[in-house]
Amino acid sequence: MPHYKIKVLRCYNSPKILTVTASNSQQAIRAAAADLRNEGVTDARGLEVIGQVKSLRD
Template structure:
């Protein structure tokens, strides 16, 4: 598993940046989308992988 830093562009709020765990970057996008659904965020317009990181603390 790898760690990825993800940025979510939003319609009416500031971008959200968080870290996810996934096997590959495509899975990181899916994990980010699921996290947004779980949080009830409905104004997301883009999910971008900023890069791979060493740990979830980065």
């Protein structure tokens, strides 16, 4: 499965970058949203797929 970098735009803090594994970009957005919920992030106002990465070292 490919890895995607997701930029989380936040209301009160600086943007956060997440790297998630998913089959496509839509699934990557869903995985990022689930990660944010698990972390208790409540000030997210947008998720954007920055791009697909070949490895987690990028």
